Amino acid sequence: MIAVGQLRVEYKENPLGLDIRNPRISWQVSADERDVRQQAYQLQVAGAADFGSVWWDSGRVESGDSLHIELKELELQSKERYYYRVKIWDQHNRPTEWSGAAWWEMGLLSPEEWTAEWITAPLACLAEDAEQSPLLRGNFQVDRPVARARIYVTSLGLYELELNGARVGDTYLNPGWTSYSHRLQYQTYDVTPLLTLGDNAAGAWLGNGWYKGNLGWEHRKHIYGNRTALLLQLHLTYEDGTEHIIGSGPQWKVLPGPLLMSELYHGETYDARLAQHGFSLPGYDDTLWTPAEILPYDKNILLAQENDPVRAVQELAPVALIRTPAGETVLDMGQNMVGWLRFTVDGAAGQEYQLRHFEVLDQGGNVYTDNLRTARQTVTYIARGGGRESFQPRFTFQGFRYVQLLGFPDPLDLQDFTGVVLHSDMEPTGTFSCASALLNQLQHNILWGQKGNFVDVPTDCPQRDERLGWTGDAQMFIRTAAYLMNVAPFFSKWLGDLAADQREDGGVPYVIPHVLGEEAHSSAAWGDAAVICPWTIYQCYGDKRILEQQYSSMQGWVEYIRRQGSGGLLWNTGVHFGDWLGLDAKADSHVGATDRNYIATAFYAYSVQLMEKTAKVLGRTEDVEKYSQLHHRVKDAFNQAYILPAGEQGPATQTACVLALMFGLVEGEAKKRTVARLIQLLEASGYHLTTGFVGTPYLNLVLADAGHYEAAYKLLLQTDYPSWLYPITRGATTIWEHWDGIKEDGSFWSKEMNSFNHYAYGAVGDFLYRHVAGIEQTEEGPGYKQFLIQPHPGGGLTSAAASLESMYGTIRSEWTIDSGTIELTAVVPPNTSATVLLPDALLAEVSESGMQNGQQLEQVPGIHSAEQLVQTVKVTLGSGEYRFQYPLPAPCNLPA
Template sequence: MANLIVTDLTCEYRTNPLGIGVRRPRFSWKLEGGRRGILQQAYRLAVAAEDGDFDRPIWDSGRVESGESVLVEYGGPELASRTKYVWRVKVWDDAGREAASEPAVFETTLLELSEWRASWITPAASAIDPQTDAAFLLRKSFRVKGGVKAARIYATAAGVYELYVNGQRVSDEELSPGWTSYQYRLQYQTYDVTELLKSGDNAVGIHLGDGWYRSGMGFEQLNYKYGDRRAALLQLHIRYEDGTEEMVATDASWRAATGPVTYSTIYNGETYDARLERKGWSEAGYADDDWAPAETIDLPMDILVPQENWPVRVTETIRPIAFFVTPAGDKVLDMGQNMVGRIRFTVEAPAGTTIVLRHAEVLDKDGNIYFGNLRFAKQTVTYIAKGEGKETYAPRFTFLGFRYVKVEGWPGDELPLDAFVGEVMHSDMPRTGDFSCSDERVNQLQRNIQWGQRGNFVDVPTDCPQRDERLGWTGDAQVFIATALYNFNGGPFFTKWLRDLKAEQRADGGVPFVIPDVADGHSSSGWGDAAVICPWTVYRYYGDRRLLAEQYDSMKAWVEYIRAQGDNEYMWETGFHFGDWVALDAKEGSYVGATPLPLVATAYYAYSSRLLSEAARVLGRDDEAAKYGELHARVVQAFRDEFITKTGRMASPTQTAHVLALAFDLAGDAAPRIARDLNDLIIENGYHLTTGFLGTPYLCMVLSDHGYHDTAMRLLLQDGYPGWLYSISKGATTIWEHWDGIKPDGTFWSDDMNSFNHYAYGAVGEWMYRKVAGLDMDGAVPGFKRLHIEPLFGAGLLSRAKTSHLSMYGKIETAWSIDGNRVQVQVSIPANTTARVVLRGAAVEGLSIDGQPVGAGGSYPAGVQSIAATDRGVEAEIGSGEYRFAYEAVNLFRKRYTTSSRLLELLTDERAERAVRRHMPHLFGSPSLNFLRTSTLRELAENGMSRVTREMVERVLEELAEEK
């Protein structure tokens, strides 16, 4: 038997984190072990001082009989500030094996506010205009003794900054300190600069731009939302081998100047004049006598928090795939991918040569680069050459959303592709998930979803990365968070953002539309509900009870805010709501879908009150769990009384009304009828959706959950407008904001609100993972500790699919393929977890595992705990390991025979077609007709059609009979 191994040690989601501010950090680890069915029986955690002497540990948990291996809390004495600790874990498994991990480390930051000795500094106003557009340079020379043991910088800015020591960039992090609700919370960063210091003269430099702090953010384009003066704060601690310490801190002794960045904002871009570079400005010995003095300013210190989020970094580089000249005569680069980040280029040009890059997402129907959807955002980078040979430049203090780049002023007639490289920037979240299948269009959709997430997770979950918005819309975040956490590890990302949400929440419990709040408005249903849905989802994916407890009061405040609205505490019928935003059933000229706003608001009220009750139960608040459970029941009853008829139909005929009633379990006994009606609405619309931001994320999920997976699959594979694959057919490489951002004739939906990188509709990714590929977790156990594997296959429309997710326990994988009736399912279950595998259409007698027939004898392969026949097929309880299931499917795909084939025959007869046009005009001029004409009789028979369509077909037949 292979040895047990403990691997992948993390502290607060990170590997060997530097500068954590958590006083009781949490530890996680994974197990590997060369056999199936591994379960941890016990662990022993130990934390030692920096010297790693575990014979004299700071804390030793002793042997703890527990299967916990995720976010296990430190239980020792209070940790010291600015201290490195070494930790390890020993585990025992259920076979009696034991294993000890290699040591890992974590280091604390400044745990007390009183430890800050630095002052906020900025150039003296008497020497440099505080309102200048130019970025500031701040520097300080200092001396270092020999024998440096360790050196750390703790730094932040009112603005965004780059940090240098002795002429070298300290970190590859970009746009630090990130965007928080600055009036309440400002992150600071910790850097290890030990290797950058030298004995003797040294220097530290800070390059300081506007960033989110002073740029005009939000719809009003107002500068100085947080303050009108950029400033920096830095503290360098040097510890010597002899035990002494020295500190260098920002104060009035620093020197200040402006440099080559003459302008930078988030929306508009950056201007860089290389002729203004100050060579060696952050190095020791640089002559700064002509620089201005710095001055201290009074900015708050009590808002400082250690870095919480994954930092923004350049995570990938891509080369342009083409250079071309547009019909309008513009020289344009095509990056081949709608990306977020910047262009780095190398050029050789005379001094004063001005090169301008304008960034855009798409081309118009004539092939010209299209800037209309940027609104007021300029997305322009300007570079002025210094004329000293080859010069390389990329903007520092902005980010841009683009696929195409218009280049002006480049020397020569052509743009050399090797002179340009795209640097992709986003919060550097570890990638944890992927999905692929037999349809390459769907694979492109998956890539688009992940590219959309990367481009919009730039420190906050933005709505778009290109126009004059880029805001943390709460509604977008809550509908997408489940997909986001399949794709990437978003624990730190959402922890930071939810703390901002809590900080910005109003005294009455209302939640701003965007977080950080730079817009005017708050508390729309489906948007404010992010206060409840997002912390609950993080708990579900990672088992993070601490964040749930931390956000609980915010969750409760939101539900109580809803409860206080209007005269009926169990309905929400008042206030402003975005509703089913940009739904296709909206009235002409409106962005709000046709689903009644009180229906949407009350549905979300019910959902949030239910999740609040469940959160209270998890946290041991039994009284409040019962209280909000009762509230939920009353809201559900009010919803049914108001919005579901006595015959069990939705009072509102919209797709979204049906979806929300089913998704939030509001329908009760009427659920089968409502699901059938929803299915009819979809088929009646030619397998097209009409849903918007709130209906779309749940649409395929409720169809699959209620027995209409075939319809959900046809929705997914619909490449006509509207549908997920329509944008793919138009060459999309990210998710669009509107189903018809580019119309079939090549024109645009609108200039007003038409992002081509807008992740909300990418929420279908969760359904692809959970239902198509079948990778899901047990509803009663968080964090993928207990798995539910049940692929629903492709309704005969896909022949294979596979997916993976790197959970906190390890990598989970599922894959299936179908050849005729032969089904193969492969799963990989990480150690210290178990799974229920449901094999649709299987029979015990025909099932084989790893090539060996199971039979009816009850003898199972290693790792298989039980096998049972059910009405869905076969259920197998398994432990960790890799398994291959194979069987001949029985009744795998539901068949419904209707008059569809008769309708197809009618459409081949000119006289009959006239009758169909009279009774079914919606078919003509829509993809429905093409679907009917191009589908085989078998496909039509299998997919059937709605009751309404059948009735109309019968009327057509009756009319034809009468004419005869």
Template sequence: MNELQVIKPVAEYRTNPLGIDAAKPRLGWRIQSRRRGVAQAAYRIQVSEGDDRFESAVVWDTGKVASDRSVHVEYGGPQLKSRTRYFFRVRIWDRHGTESGWSETAYWETGLLDASEWTAEWISAPKRDGAEAEPADYARKTFDAGPGLKRATIYATAHGLYELHLNGERVGDALFAPGWTSYANRLQYQTYDVTPMIQNGRNAIGVVTGNGWYKGDIGWHSERGLYGDRRAALVQLHLTYEDGREETVRSDGSWTMATGPIRLSEIYHGETYDARLERPDWATADFDDAGWVPVETLDADKRTLIAQQNEPSRIVEDIRPVGLIRTPAGETVIDMGQNMVGWLRFTVRGEAGHRIVIRHAEILDKDGNFYTGNLRKAKQTIEYVCRGGGPETYEPHFTFQGFRYVKLEHYPGEINLEHFTGRVIHTDMEPTGRFECSEPLVNRLQHNILWGQKGNFLDVPTDCPQRDERLGWTGDAQVFIRTAAFLMNVAPFFTKWLGDLKADQFEDGSVPAVIPNALPKNRNSSSAWGDAAVICPWTLYVCYGDTRVLEEQFDSMKAWVDYIRRQGDNEWLWNTGFHYGDWLGLDAKEGSYVGATPTDLIATAFYAHSAGLVAKTAEVLGRAEDAETYRTIRERVVREFRNEFVTPNGRLISPTQTAHALALAFDLVDGETYRRTAATLAKMIEDNKFHLTTGFVGTPYLCHALSRSGYHETAAKLVLQQEYPSWLYSVLQGATTIWEHWDGIKPDGSLWSDAMNSFNHYAYGSIGDWLYQALAGLDTDESAPGYKRIRIRPLPASGFDYAHAAHDSMYGTIESGWRRLADGRLQVDVVVPPNTTADVVLPGAALSGVAEGGRPLAEAEGVADCRQTDDGVRLTLGSGGYRFVYEAAGV
């Protein structure tokens, strides 16, 4: 390996993205070197238009730029052209003058940058008379392609969900395209490079459309056609030849359509598929479509079209069944061993016309029988009609299920588990986080947190993937986003979702409870839910150093805080209106979902928090006047919070864990009041035998507030608690994901409720960021966000012998871990990627007693600024891997 290398060049977070519409794409790269203390001093970027050898058509050459920036470097060349591939490469110089070679060549390709470039027409099946059991539509067209083809690219979208086919093959591996957005304002289109699929001569293109979120059942009120009553597709294929000629094949009135084997397909209810109606060659040029009818063309707005922003949903892994169960009720049930989201693929032999029914559920009831009560109106059912004549393999198209258990009805012949595969589907985000520790149950908790994210990050951050809901609840998203950003690269995912939040935000600045707003009759805008408008973009900035998302969302962020200011009897308190409060708090009154913490206390706490984040955002963006305005708002709100909710002697008026956690986490109290609040919180937990009582609002902040205020051991005892209510209670009950309720399944096996009892609901998985940030000690410094400057401060705790976290940042892999050695000393391991620095605290260390790699600190390469403090040894590290060993006092 060369001494200095540039690796993994990306554009807009992605490797070689197709069809982007950013006017100035941001480029980034990582640096690889075996040496310690490597930092970039300068870079050079070359961008060419269509020439991957950079021999001609170089449109932007930065020359040697003195800068240590290696992420979010904005393209600064001439205005980009539509439908054009731009190649780029990077080289760097380090602080010692060492020059790297060029990186591997990467590219981005632009999409259709102007709505006028869409010459295709929206095509639809003839309108049907309101039948709910609506089959999918198949539309097709033949066309000719000549010799000398250079490139073929399809741009496509739909009202509904669609699949593309070309010459008998499915195009791409994206599922549930075009995704779910605020369709009236933002509709994504997808780009496909189909050059290898085009044949010289006659070709055929086809598209299948289903209801999806656009036209199918959405929400528990079973509303249909939320966005429109007609499915439609928009398809545009561009053929570019070596001699410069271009041809376009577009959806228009010349296409023909029919129905096929997909007789019904709904997000909630599943799919009915009649294999006898399959047309294997329907998207080939030789197919006889004499019985097909002309499509209808629709006049629909194309100005709302935007390029795909996040990664699409895909099949990301397969899992195999772990067992076959005969329940006491006589049911035949397959156990997948994991609560998963996606669908079941199976192979079967059956006579033509034989109907198989497959139902999906998360759990078995206390008697061991198949349980679907918590699905409410969602059917989650697959009906498959065999075509006969041999083995046939099937998997669904426009639906997904949340399940661990699968009940088979009318399944022919002997059941062979080898014929069944669980196909796990979610937005194809890059995994970035790993955590492990000495406690197996906590490792299982980490597993469950990860699978909760997998199951609920399917194009939008859903609240549950099984019942008749699956909506993008804002409160759930904001409490989990920090954990999510440890585990996966969620920047494009949340950037896209925040665009929809901004689009669906009401004119008065209030924010719908779910995004996209699938509950249009619900105008309630609750604290902690609407605050997602501020917390989520700020978190993306902290985790990825992304200032563009702050710029794009800043008006939305301000509008939310301004909306709050207009509420209530006092502009510095929020004491009116509807609020979800500490949702599902265990201290709620009988029959209530809302915890005991006063809703005006919670609302005012989040008011102060969001105002402060808007002020910080304004500072980052260089908007000094706004920064001062919202800093003043925060100061006034904090002052009023103290007047309203803190007694003259410094006691919070609300004796709840959530009230105290929020006051500490949001810095709403200080001095002696802060110390008293922290001590009171710890005492409440101790008096409750180290059990929590918090709901959705308090839980994410509880352990952080304790660890930060000097009660880290109390936080650790909460995390290690095994009795209900606790995180480990569900683990011991056999959970493989995070539950919606602390007691979704009670100790006696009975269930909390049918009405709202998801067993895959990620909100309480927000404890994950405490495992990373506090226990393992891995965090970023807000002053140099995106892990440009890393904070390493592991906090060992009783009950743990070691903890280790790793995170693949935009600069490379960061690691922080500690271990108690057999001789009683503490070992701390740190990995710092090139072009970053880390501020490290070695807890309980004495400066004279620390060795790194067997050497005294003074002799250790890459270690600087060593100093003794009350909490240990503080030092600064350049890039590289380090191992510190020392006698730890009081740790």
């Protein structure tokens, strides 16, 4: 049976509130037979799920495309819901049944449709520098039965919304963090079930958030504005077909609420005695509330939610209650997590409880908060009294494993505390496991590093007074991130902010959104996120539109570099982070020993090469030629300046070797010398890395590409400092910022810059998926339309498995070695093809589960070809599940 399912619009299932005028449809094909390919499709759009009246019909379209089919002919209307369905024909011209109906609903498509007004607390009610957060409320009437009700809402600062006493939605930290001066997201909610005939009421909480609150280590506040505000519009469609719009305005009222302080870095202080119970219910007495003030603010920057919102994705129970040697009471959550603690207390009115969140215990086993710098990460709750009462924060998040409890009387019940894990609610897509418990823990730590740092923007760390969208960290990790979760909406939104914050001369700020100083821009390997990230999203998801949307930003960055250095070919000017935190750095320096101009020119060449490829994908012929020539010239200049003078020795550092090899900057003898030099440097270090942020993500990849798998595995499996596994031996549950964040004697690297949840070095996950398990994309088949399964067993591992939920369906590679025999399972989704490379195999000795007696491998259903290569058998497959088995031959028996 062949069927169509998993229908998506712009990556989302039944999305509410789109403002993309030409949305794109994707689907998956499922089949219980091998080698299924789509030959044609038909797509219908209707106004109802029964498709009684079809509004648009593509007819039969001869195409194998099933991703990102753009609806160009439809003229979409604001607030309208559109139902759609798909059928396909396979390569044998067999049609499927129609898929089930899916839908999307449009939001507000033009600023003129926003008739509501921005409202804020009058300054007489709350001064600009007041720490206390306001509550807002408004009453309205519903005089007829309602068929459909939608709220469109956003805020300056963060908001939480209630309607008739019920919380609206299940998301947090809305409207998210964007380049607020240029782009501000709004959210859409279906509130039909929450309305009643007659009197109704809406209420909102506002918090400082990223808009008004403390950002960065320089204690800056009010970066975007000094007053929080709400913009809310309720659209009612009655059963009789009439419509009514109700908006925020001067009829709303404001009161300082029980949230006395709310800051992302510092936590919250909540006085339950000031709680306004029922303030979002009709009939609530608001005579002491103050009329809201209208705040003039631009509505032209509004756009519908682009990325996946932040949700409470998981809950953790504390694993232990600790009494430290210093007498402190501490909860151990067992996992370095990001979110907050929900807790229950039973105390007298006015009793104060404090929770101080931190990552690690110090050398003596006591509370350690020095690495948080000025971030307080403290939640203070003042009880209302009169029985058990529960609380969790609203407008903050903490990075922590441990929580110090102050003011909590003994005995404590661990069941009164629950860790709530927050992050952008991205679809999980990747799994990896193997025979090594330490590598499995490394995979766990990489995943939790992504969870903790993908909170609406890709932050560097989630705990100290930073939590900024560092561009370098993002581009280093994006490929690994795309294995673990569907990050396309997440990065599409962030790249929109990058383009918005990009300088007129093409320079790219260090952090996005940009909140640092005027000169904080355009470091090599950091600004290159403008080019690397869109290209990676295109490769991983087949998303051509991201290249179209970001093209001017990508080009702006490359042209910025071209204007900086010598003759437009060497980038030897400017301020750069270099190989940040490289272990070969000089004393008292954070910058590794690799020449910064070398790094800058290497990344320049790489970005130019990606521009050439992007122009080719988009059919920009003149730019293809332009950037092809520029790439060759930059590459030649790089070799003249940095490679040839080095003679036989080659580049001087591990990172220098890695970049030259990863970016294809050396060829022939120069490439051989560079590989040899890298191995020499690794041998000299006892197969320990000395690389920093720039070299580490690529180190194992270039070793694998050069055929030095033994060296790559030696690096991967080291357990002493410096290595990926050393932190695990010290109890790490996330990736550290420093290889020796905790030293072997239990002391710390530094208190100034020592995050224990810093995802950049987790980029080694790319190697785990690509080479250990063996799932690898190809440039010719973006989105995994065509891909490789190429595992490389080594390091004494006896098994490894990875799966990836691609846009086409599940890809899986799983291998085991037992008694000298390898078994490899490969799963290829319908409408794709794969090339499987069987390591150390002889063609005559490879069998597959579908073979019959005497049958050749290439005669097996679904297998298109099989051939012997040097030390490898190459098999090309259509879709299906395949199980290959063969003995490991002695090396001397392998064909030359």
